[in-house]
């Protein structure tokens with residue numbers, strides 16, 4: 001990026017004072033005041049031409065089902081509205097969207113009613129989803145080779161068979177206040193789709209949903225305790241992938257329990273039904289393996305971990321699924337509840353592991369709907385980990401559902417092996433609580449962004465790593481569905497890793513060309529894509545791509561563009577305007593065509609009060625082309641993650657990366673840092689969302 005360009009967008013964004021908040025997220029043309037506790041108290045001074053056609057901000061959703069403002073509307077005035085000319089703009093502007101929605105919905109699309117979600121039922125599993133043990137063993141060493149697999153499926157792809165539960169669950173809200181001045185975000189609870197892990201956890205076949213569409217049919221792709229502890233002699237768990245990241249350093253850490261604030265969250269409704277017969281198969285396979293998860297031995301550290309784990313007899317992923325579970329799998333007549341109960345009992349058998357094997361460092365890194373994430377130190381070798389302590393079961397929640405959600409998340413996370421995915425190694429149980437052991441990363445992206453210390457090239461580097469992580473997921477048929485700054489952690493040497501797979505969903509199975517659509521509104525409001533509010537079922541990849549775009553905007557401006565992508569949100573409405581569409585439906589249903597120019601997205605360099613440039617003018621110019629495609633309101637026209645990587649600007653971004661990890665059993669993966677930037681290191685007190693709360 002040229003210096004002048006840099007200056008231009010810096011000048012635009014200098015008004016931003018670390019207000020990464022939904023209430024502070026507007027165009028500089030709009031004077032906005034916000035009261036955190038009352039989001040409806042936002043005063044917006046809207047340009048006159050827009051205010052004429054915008055309804056009051058407190059109007060209900062349906063009442064704003066009017067047409068979008070279009071360019072030239074400022075030339076109209078109220079008297080024109082009485083005109084009879086059916087061909088005028090004005091009449092188009094008064095057409096109710098609702099009228100059109102019910103009559104013109106495409107066959108595979110239906111209007112959804114808010115957050116009410118129904119889950120598909122799966123009665124049987126196709127034989128092609130069942131993988132024989134021998135084949136799995138044979139292919140296990142191929143696991144890593146699938147890193148770079150694209151949508152063409154490799155032989156090892158057979159191992160990537162996921163399952164997911166499918167019952168809708170009422171999720172607890174995860175709320176966290178970031179800063180009383182700086183905002184709040186909303187998170188969600190966790191979901192439930194299980195994949196399998198390399199050689200040990202094989203989540204078997206899972207049930208496709210009732211609605212499948214041709215894959216690719218949518219077009220190309222809270223007491224403040226301060227303590228000092230020393231990591232001397234310990235390894236940063238990031239060394240799992242990157243031995244060079246091993247370091248010794250005293251870190252000052254403050255901690256305080258997080259106070260929930262009441263910010264809006266979306267429940268993660270489960271999207272897939274788990275076939276319990278397949279859970280059986282999963283654990284049968286697993287029990288056949290004598291060692292713990294991750295036989296894919298891409299670093300010495302991992303190998304060491306397993307050796308240690310083995311020596312201390314820790315319960316690991318495979319251990320959980322061994323023993324009684326194996327016996328269970330022999331009895332094909334067990335009913336579902338019995339199986340899950342057996343699973344739970346099996347975990348129950350493994351006690352005292354956490355307190356004996358891991359020392360609690362009394363640092364809360366973060367807290368969400370799923371539970372808290374703490375910093376712990378493994379006693380045997382002083383290595384530091386993040387320990388996710390799952391919340392207790394809700395009274396209304398069945399034990400079966402509760403345990404299944406947790407196991408699902410673990411199965412997915414422990415399966416994923418990529419430098420841009422946080423390593424999840426173990427699941428433990430003690431005194432009624434379930435824990436997950438994760439690779440510890442020094443920062444979360446939200447905290448880094450809020451530090452206001454990141455340079456442009458560093459942001460671009462992290463952005464590209466984010467894209468790479470999502471590419472890996474999409475290439476294996478998995479969507480994340482809760483991409484946001486707080487679900488990215490970053491190592492001291494600048495390697496970004498995705499976390500929190502509680503909402504992820506499978507969008508296609510191996511060797512299948514069919515897209516399995518996701519349904520339900522999951523994730524956090526500002527990051528959600530518009531179609532999730534509009535369609536009952538949607539392509540979850542497009543949701544991920546949209547979230548990537550929102551994250552880039554947040555990284556550059558430290559603001560959210562809007563509170564949520566609904567037309568009742570004035571900012572989002574402005575973004576939708578000026579695109580030559582008469583309704584929101586027209587925009588969100590625009591089909592994919594070979595001709596990118598067939599539809600006008602309303603981009604005009606000089607126009608910043610509506611259309612794409614409403615957001616883009618705050619971003620560096622070289623990003624405009626790709627951001628227009630990422631933030632295409634129509635999911636059918638939105639670019640894929642592989643498409644993003646083809647963009648000239650994206651290609652040119654110098655990205656720090658881990659090399660060598662893609663080779664199975666490579667003993668020397670290492671980090672290559674690019675010279676055009678350094679990665680920001682911030683005070684550990686403020687390095688995670690947990691620490692951010694301390695500051696308030």
Ligand SMILES: Nc1ncnc2c1ncn2[C@@H]1O[C@H](COP(=O)(O)OP(=O)(O)OP(=O)(O)O)[C@@H](O)[C@H]1O
Nearest residue numbers: 174187188366368369370371373386441444486500
């Ligand atoms: N491996 C890790 N290393 C460092 N910090 C982490 C790690 N995992 C999680 N955290 C911190 O804990 C926070 C919450 O983690 P996570 O999203 O897994 O919890 P959750 O309960 O699943 O959240 P959600 O409500 O989104 O489901 C993260 O935003 C991050 O700040």
